[in-house]
Structure formats: structure tokens, C-alpha cells
Amino acid sequence: MNPTLTEAEVTLTAISYDGVIIQNDTVTNPVSLTLPGSGQIALRAEELFGSGISGQAGWVEISSSTPAVKGFFLAFDSGLSFIDGAELSKPAGRLVFPKVSNVGSPTELSLVNTASQAIQGTISLYRNDGQLFAAHEMNLPALSGFNSSIDELVPSAVGFEGYAVVETGGADSGSLIGFETYRNRSDIALIRAFPESARLRKGFLAHLASQGGYSTTLMMVNSSDQSQVLEITAAGLQVAGSARNPSSVSVLRTLAPNARLEERVDQMFNLSGEESIDGYIRFETQTDSPGVFAFLDYGTTDGIVLSAVEAQGEGYSNLIFSHVAEGAGYYTGLALLNPNNEPAIVTLDAFDSAGNRTGSTIVNLTSGERASHLLSEFLQREVQQLGGYIRLTATRPIFAFELFGSRDSLTFLASVPAQGEALKPQASGREIEASLGANVISDDGTASLLVPPKALKSNASIKVNPINLADLPQPAADQQPVMAVEATPAGTQFDIPVRLTFPLNAELDPGTRMPLLIFDPQTRGYQQTEFTAIVDNSGRTASAEVTHFTQYVGTLAVSQVFISDITPSTVLPGDTITITGGGYRNPVSVTFAAANNTSIKGTVV
Numbered sequence: 001m002n003p004t005l006t007e008a009e010v011t012l013t014a015i016s017y018d019g020v021i022i023q024n025d026t027v028t029n030p031v032s033l034t035l036p037g038s039g040q041i042a043l044r045a046e047e048l049f050g051s052g053i054s055g056q057a058g059w060v061e062i063s064s065s066t067p068a069v070k071g072f073f074l075a076f077d078s079g080l081s082f083i084d085g086a087e088l089s090k091p092a093g094r095l096v097f098p099k100v101s102n103v104g105s106p107t108e109l110s111l112v113n114t115a116s117q118a119i120q121g122t123i124s125l126y127r128n129d130g131q132l133f134a135a136h137e138m139n140l141p142a143l144s145g146f147n148s149s150i151d152e153l154v155p156s157a158v159g160f161e162g163y164a165v166v167e168t169g170g171a172d173s174g175s176l177i178g179f180e181t182y183r184n185r186s187d188i189a190l191i192r193a194f195p196e197s198a199r200l201r202k203g204f205l206a207h208l209a210s211q212g213g214y215s216t217t218l219m220m221v222n223s224s225d226q227s228q229v230l231e232i233t234a235a236g237l238q239v240a241g242s243a244r245n246p247s248s249v250s251v252l253r254t255l256a257p258n259a260r261l262e263e264r265v266d267q268m269f270n271l272s273g274e275e276s277i278d279g280y281i282r283f284e285t286q287t288d289s290p291g292v293f294a295f296l297d298y299g300t301t302d303g304i305v306l307s308a309v310e311a312q313g314e315g316y317s318n319l320i321f322s323h324v325a326e327g328a329g330y331y332t333g334l335a336l337l338n339p340n341n342e343p344a345i346v347t348l349d350a351f352d353s354a355g356n357r358t359g360s361t362i363v364n365l366t367s368g369e370r371a372s373h374l375l376s377e378f379l380q381r382e383v384q385q386l387g388g389y390i391r392l393t394a395t396r397p398i399f400a401f402e403l404f405g406s407r408d409s410l411t412f413l414a415s416v417p418a419q420g421e422a423l424k425p426q427a428s429g430r431e432i433e434a435s436l437g438a439n440v441i442s443d444d445g446t447a448s449l450l451v452p453p454k455a456l457k458s459n460a461s462i463k464v465n466p467i468n469l470a471d472l473p474q475p476a477a478d479q480q481p482v483m484a485v486e487a488t489p490a491g492t493q494f495d496i497p498v499r500l501t502f503p504l505n506a507e508l509d510p511g512t513r514m515p516l517l518i519f520d521p522q523t524r525g526y527q528q529t530e531f532t533a534i535v536d537n538s539g540r541t542a543s544a545e546v547t548h549f550t551q552y553v554g555t556l557a558v559s560q561v562f563i564s565d566i567t568p569s570t571v572l573p574g575d576t577i578t579i580t581g582g583g584y585r586n587p588v589s590v591t592f593a594a595a596n597n598t599s600i601k602g603t604v605v
Contacts, residue, residue: 001070001322001389002035004495004545009065010035014049014189016058017112019144026052027174035069038355038497040389041206042323047344057098059112059145059177062088068454068496070419072322077183077188084190084307085177087417092172094194097164098221098293099182099191099262100125102150102157107182111166111193112145114176121168125154128162130222142267155383161258163221166193173568185303187412191310194293199223201291203311205281206401207335207372208234208265208296212276216265216303220283221293222255222511229254229286234269234280236337236370237279265296280370280399283311287324298403305413305434307403314419315339315397317439318452319420320389323406325352326375327384334390335372337399338365344396345501345536347377347543352388359383363509364537365398379509393450393499393543395439399420421453431461440464446503447485457497463488467506467519467551475517475526480553482506483533483542484519487549494547501543502533506556510537514554577602 002008013030014022027050031042045053045060062071076083091114100107113119118141125133131404134154144341150157150164168174178193208216222228230253236245248268255261268603271277285291293300294311326332337416338344343366350359359379363371375390376383402416409597423439423449442465449464467484474480485502517526531544533544533554544552579590590602 001040001067001320002037002068003391004066004068004072004321005037005453005497007037008035008069009033011063012048012067013061014045014053014056015061015143015376016056016554017147019141022049022053022056022058023132025054026050031274035323036355037251038201038351040351040353040355040387041076042139042353042579043552059110059113066454070320070322072417072419074414075188075508076412081186082183082188083412083414084181084188085414085416087178087419088194089177089192090195091177092169092197093176094165094196095168095176095178095193096182096223096293097178097193097262098181098223099219099478100150100160100164100294101182101563102160105183106149106151108147108149109164109178110145110438111178112175113140113143114177116142118142120170121166121176125157126162126165126223126258126260127160127274128260128262130256132258133157133160133162137484146512163223164221170282170464174291183419184299184306184331186305187299187306189297189299189306190309191295194221194310198293198440199291200294200308200311200313201289201312202284202437203282203294204211204315204337204399205296205309205338206300206337206399207293208279208281208364209268209298210271210277211273212240213301214276215299217297218261218263218265218268218281219295219297220253220261222257222259223293224290225257225290227254227256228289228292229412230282230283231286232268232283234265234271234279234281235368236275236368239277240275241274247279253287254363259270260391262492266562278372280335282339302370303334304411305405307415309401309415309417312399315399315449316392316418316420317397317423318401318437319418321400321416321418322389323404323416323587324385324388324390326386327382329384329406329408330386330404331407332375332402332404334378336363336365337370337371338367339399340396341367343367343381344398345393345541345543346392346394346398347499347545349391349545350375350383350385350388351391352381352385358385358388362536362543388524392420395448395450395501401554406418423450423452428463428465429461431459432456434459438462440591442466449487450499450500450501451494452496452498454490455494455498457495460489460492462492464500466502467553470484472519472553473524474558475553475555480510480558481553482514482556483554484551487546490549490551492549497545497547499543499545501541503541504535504540504554505541507539508535508556510535510540514542514556516546517553519551519553519557526553
């Protein structure tokens with residue numbers, strides 16, 4: 001997926017596990033693709049490389065003309081009886097495969113040396129209690145790898161349950177990538193092998209599902225020589241969509257050195273009953289210890305569907321889910337979590353594979369609030385879309401999770417990882433580092449601008465501030481400005497769209513759409529734009545995606561109501577106010593502007 005506004009070139013090379021570029025008469029390899037600006041491409045291996053790739057085993061090297069390109073991969077069978085996915089991997093020198101078992105269906109490990117020279121390493125198996133079970137040296141030739149079950153790799157691992165560590169030297173550099181799969185009755189779970197950067201002292205998992213035919217299992221690996229105590233909390237708990245009492249449950253777990261935890265969530269938090277329970281999980285080490293690797297798997301208690309998702313340690317202000325499957329027998333679900341002490345305004349935009357926006361909505365999340373719905377429920381309409389992507393922008397970093405599955409037969413479940421950035425807040429007027437982006441806050445705190453990494457061509461000092469509406473003329477006799485914001489330097493162009501969030505001087509219905517106008521202070525005139533602002537659930541804030549800076553104004557039709565007098569001018573809560581005027585229509589509603597861009601509804605007597 002290409003989030004930039006210009007084309008991106010992507011080259012894919014299929015390499016066998018023997019380290020040789022795959023070639024035959026019906027294979028085109030390597031393959032170059034042109035990703036249109038804001039576009040997405042989703043193709044099977046045969047569609048990319050040709051029919052001759054069928055039956056081959058190996059890995060794919062991907063390079064692109066811009067580091068902004070994002071993507072993920074899916075592993076599935078032709079009948080879609082099993083499917084799951086993970087984000088594209090970056091090489092590391094040490095990898096942890098967090099669930100390795102030879103009980104029932106053995107875990108399958110995939111490991112690749114992406115370097116152009118041979119490497120030597122060690123694969124170590126640790127039991128759940130932290131004891132070293134086996135350690136073997138291994139040699140991986142240049143660009144080679146393997147996909148093998150644990151019993152093929154270590155024949156002595158009969159009845160083994162634990163995890164594996166593969167090391168080639170320093171943890172901060174290296175050439176290893178990998179993932180693992182395991183299965184229940186029919187579906188699989190796929191989880192990437194964790195690099196050292198995935199170790200967390202504090203982490204979040206934005207969704208859990210228990211009871212009502214669903215089961216969630218939490219897995220943690222303490223791949224260190226220190227004992228670690230963790231507080232683990234299930235929070236935001238709901239039973240059949242209603243708040244559970246209590247809504248959160250906390251437990252303590254101690255992981256011995258090199259130990260591993262695998263525990264069902266219903267048993268960990270004593271969740272019971274026939275109705276479905278959902279919520280989220282957070283955890284934090286209670287001592288000055290290095291942290292753990294953690295993930296959840298979800299499934300049905302009948303063993304039909306299964307999927308896995310890793311914990312997140314940092315929320316994102318700008319994030320992308322690289323695929324959508326909604327309609328035609330499929331569904332896409334999203335869970336959004338605001339871990340902050342302040343509210344967050346989240347804008348959800350859906351795009352088709354050509355980069356055309358197919359839907360948009362705003363979700364207001366209070367502190368600690370979680371929202372979990374199907375994509376069609378978020379957009380409040382029927383969605384028929386196979387392909388494309390979802391972009392979320394938030395005024396404060398959030399955690400998010402996406403899954404899709406089969407609506408008709410309930411035979412598979414797949415997770416799509418969130419890929420994004422946490423944009424640090426900074427004051428208006430300060431320089432933004434182009435490679436990092438920022439969340440620019442206006443001087444009065446009422447407006448903000450989310451600038452993704454690489455949206456700017458170079459570092460620049462950016463300002464954003466509301467404009468006094470009293471200084472603006474009416475665009476037309478029947479139009480009145482209700483919001484205005486200026487972003488400077490005027491004329492600044494972005495390679496990736498940025499999001500403006502700004503206050504309204506009137507309370508509007510949530511979801512109201514306002515075309516944005518450009519105001520020219522020299523001519524005192526207006527011109528149309530292709531940008532549209534959407535009002536959030538508070539009715540007092542709106543946001544819009546833009547690609548350049550200027551003075552933006554949003555307008556509404558002028559009301560025929562006129563007010564000649566309000567008595568008294570100063571009141572206390574509960575006092576009666578008399579409003580004199582005309583043009584009222586039944587039913588009459590009265591709303592007063594309050595502090596901090598909020599509203600107070602009055603009772604008409």
C-alpha cells in the first residue's frame with residue numbers, strides 16, 4: 001500500500017529456500033509493480049510471478065522506491081479453510097518463536113537468512129518452566145532458509161512445549177526473518193518471530209473475546225535471566241454489549257528466568273457465563289526488568305477458527321490497515337482503544353485499491369474507552385469492498401486491531417496488523433522533522449494538525465491556528481462561516497495527506513459534512529476545494545484531510561431565526577432565560593456555547 005500522493009515502484013524477488021532465484025518457463029522473476037499514489041495492490045503469488053510459482057517453496061524479497069510503502073502477507077490454502085497473516089519483517093540478529101509445541105499438530109517454523117553470505121547460528125529450545133531443553137548449531141547459506149515442523153528440526157523434541165530462540169550474534173543487527181504457524185482443528189494462527197525490539201515492559205492488546213463460543217489465550221515469554229513479575233489487567237469488559245460489573249480484573253503473574261506463560265483468559269480472570277464477553281488487556285512489569293514478548297490467539301471453542309495478534313507497546317496517531325474484505329461472504333472488524341488520560345478524536349477513512357475514499361466517519365473515544373464494531377457498523381451503511389485499505393488518524397495515540405473472516409461459513413479468521421507511527425505533539429511554530437512527522441497543536445489548544453512521517457519533503461516550521469470568524473465575510477447571502485483555520489507556510493504541499501482538526505462555533509449534528517472553502521485575505525473572496533470536513537460526535541469539532549496549506553473555512557446555510565434580546569445576560573444553573581426574536585419552528589431547541597468548546601442544552605418551557 002502506497003500512502004504517498006505520487007507513484008511508487010516496488011520490486012519483488014522470489015527466492016527458493018536453497019538461496020536461488022526461482023526461474024522456469026512460466027515464472028517471471030523478479031517482478032516490478034507501480035503502486036499509484038494512495039493506491040493498494042493485493043495479489044496471490046501466482047498472479048505476481050506466474051503459474052510456475054505453484055508448488056515452489058521459499059521467500060520473497062521486497063524493495064520499494066519509498067520507505068513509506070506498507071504491506072503484509074497472508075498464508076492460506078486454496079479452499080480458504082485456514083488463513084492468517086503478519087506484517088512484513090525487517091531482519092534481526094536474534095529471533096524468538098514464542099509458541100513451539102510438538103503436542104498434537106506440531107508447530108511449523110519458517111526461518112530465512114536474508115544476507116548475501118552464509119551465517120552460523122544457534123537454535124535453542126526452552127521449556128515453559130524456563131529450562132533449556134536443547135541447543136543446536138546451524139548453518140544457513142546465503143539467501144537460504146527452511147520451513148519445517150519442530151519434530152523435523154529437533155527429532156528428540158517429543159512432547160515438547162515451550163519456545164525457541166535463534167541467534168546469530170548481536171541482537172541489534174543481523175539478517176534473520178521468520179514466522180511460525182500452529183493450528184487447531186482446521187484453521188491456523190500465524191505470528192512473526194519476535195525481534196528484540198518487540199520486548200515490552202508495558203503492553204496492550206486491543207481485543208479479547210471469551211465465552212459465547214469464543215476463547216482467547218494469552219502467551220508471554222520471559223527470554224531473560226531475570227525473574228519478572230507482571231500485573232495483567234482485563235479492562236473495558238462487556239457482557240453481550242453491556243458494561244460488566246466489575247469492568248476490569250487484575251492479576252499478578254511471576255515468570256521465572258527464561259520461562260513462558262500460556263493461559264486462557266477466562267481462567268486467568270475468572271470470566272464465566274454463557275454470553276459473550278469482550279474487552280482488552282494491558283500488562284506491565286512490576287520490577288526493573290527487561291520485559292516480555294506477548295501475544296494473544298483467538299478462536300472458537302469448537303476448534304474451527306483461529307488467529308493470533310501480538311501486543312503493542314506504543315499507540316499510533318497515524319496508522320494503516322493494508323487490506324479490507326467486507327461483503328461477498330466476508331467481514332472486517334475493528335477494535336479501537338484510547339489508553340490516554342484525555343479523550344481522543346479518531347477519523348476512520350476507507351479507500352479502494354485505486355485510492356478513492358469509499359467511506360469516512362469520526363469516532364470519539366473518552367479516556368480508556370474502546371470501540372469494537374464491523375466496518376459496516378462504523379460507517380453505518382452496507383459495505384461491499386474486497387481490496388483497499390483503512391487509514392486511522394487520531395488526535396492522541398491509540399491502539400487498534402483489525403481482523404477479517406468468513407461471514408457465511410465461519411471457517412477462518414485472520415488478523416491484519418496495524419502499521420503506523422506515534423506522532424509526538426508539539427507547539428505551533430516549531431520545526432517538524434520530516435522523517436518523524438508531528439502532531440502540531442495551536443496556541444490556544446483548540447486546533448491541531450497531524451503530519452505523518454515523510455509527508456514533508458524537508459524539515460519545516462509549521463503553524464496552525466483558528467481564525468476569528470468575525471473577521472470573515474459571508475461567502476454568499478445564504479452562507480455563514482462556522483469554522484476557520486489557517487495553516488502556514490501558505491502553499492506548503494504534502495506528499496502524504498495531513499489532517500486538520502478544528503473547533504466549530506455552533507453545535508452541529510455528528511457526521512455533518514461541510515465542503516471546505518479557501519479564503520483569500522487579499523481579495524476577501526472564496527474558492528471551492530475538493531476537501532470535506534466531518535463533524536465528530538461532540539458536534540463542536542470537525543476534521544478534514546488536506547494536501548496543502550492555506551486559510552480554510554467551513555460554512556453552513558444561514559438560519560432564518562433572529563434574536564433581538566436575551567434576558568438576563570448573567571445567570572446561574574437552573575435560572576430561567578427569556579429569548580426574544582422570531583423565525584422559530586417547532587420543535588424548538590436551544591443550545592448555549594460553554595467553556596472549552598463544549599455545549600449546554602437548555603430546556604424549553
